């Protein structure tokens with residue numbers, strides 16, 4: 044296997060023999076596409092006219108005043124479908140068309156990536172199948188409904204824990220049988236190479252815009268950028284253009300659930316060990332026998348037992364730092380952003396906000412940070428209501 048498939052010791056292509064050729068074709072098609080100005084023009088056309096980019100870099104005035112440092116929010120919540128996931132879907136679906144594929148498949152946990160994929164498939168008239176754990180289908184009925192309205196078929200996966208990990212395994216299996224006419228759209232910076240690279244490319248628009256916007260506002264780079272980490276796509280997009288700017292601190296925020304010592308969390312960087320899942324080697328939550336453990340977070344989008352391989356590398360090389368925020372801390376931050384700025388963030392994004400509030404303590408009034416506001420919280424209103432009722436929170 045070629046060494047470019049690796050980030051240090053992480054990444055790779057841990058898939059069945061029958062998929063190796065498919066991944067190689069995909070990599071070649073992707074590299075050709077992003078060097079083709081016509082393809083990139085098309086991608087940016089849809090980002091502009093359909094997704095609604097560029098998104099604002101909003102100076103959060105009241106939050107900054109309270110926490111005594113300059114806080115900017117990169118407003119990915121204002122994208123069509125309400126989160127950053129559509130940036131990646133647009134790129135991959137245009138690539139699928141360019142490769143002559145007529146069908147797309149995807150995995151989804153909370154349903155956000157499923158909705159974004161179903162949206163793109165409807166836009167381009169492609170047949171769309173979404174794999175989703177049976178348990179997740181029950182928990183996320185509204186998103187199942189959305190996907191069906193958009194014309195996708197949602198396949199209920201009944202194996203293992205009936206959640207995202209199992210849906211992903213099923214999608215990979217289905218793809219191995221249908222790759223001739225089918226493109227697999229992976230929703231985060233995970234999976235076998237070249238997926239982590241492709242997802243980073245299509246999400247890096249976040250930091251490309253934010254860097255220019257921040258320079259315009261402050262005349263310099265931010266001191267820190269902060270993003271939540273599920274599989275790691277909004278965070279790698281937020282980091283991308285700052286990785287070579289050594290004076291910018293990069294901070295990824297994982298979900299600590301009920302606390303990382305409770306055993307009910309999703310902090311693969313804090314407590315995971317290197318292992319193989321979903322075609323990649325990375326940090327994973329595992330028991331002592333190497334079995335993948337169930338992740339827990341109040342936020343469905345962070346509820347993943349692993350993390351993308353480039354993040355594992357950025358952590359070990361010391362370039363980025365990874366921290367954890369509990370359910371309670373995230374919910375407090377969410378409610379505070381509602382009241383101070385009139386913005387209801389996704390619970391995922393609230394993890395980044397909660398850590399930013401801690402980080403602000405060591406920053407001065409003239410320093411600045413950018414928080415990636417990965418999505419809006421409308422999808423989370425039921426979870427928030429349950430939480431406020433004192434229920435949802437131990438589930």
Ligand SMILES: *Cc1c(COP(=O)(O)O)cnc(C)c1O
Nearest residue numbers: 231273274275276277344391418
């Ligand atoms: C899916 C999702 C995430 C987590 O996924 P990443 O790939 O880590 O970005 C974060 N925020 C929102 C709003 C999401 O929908």
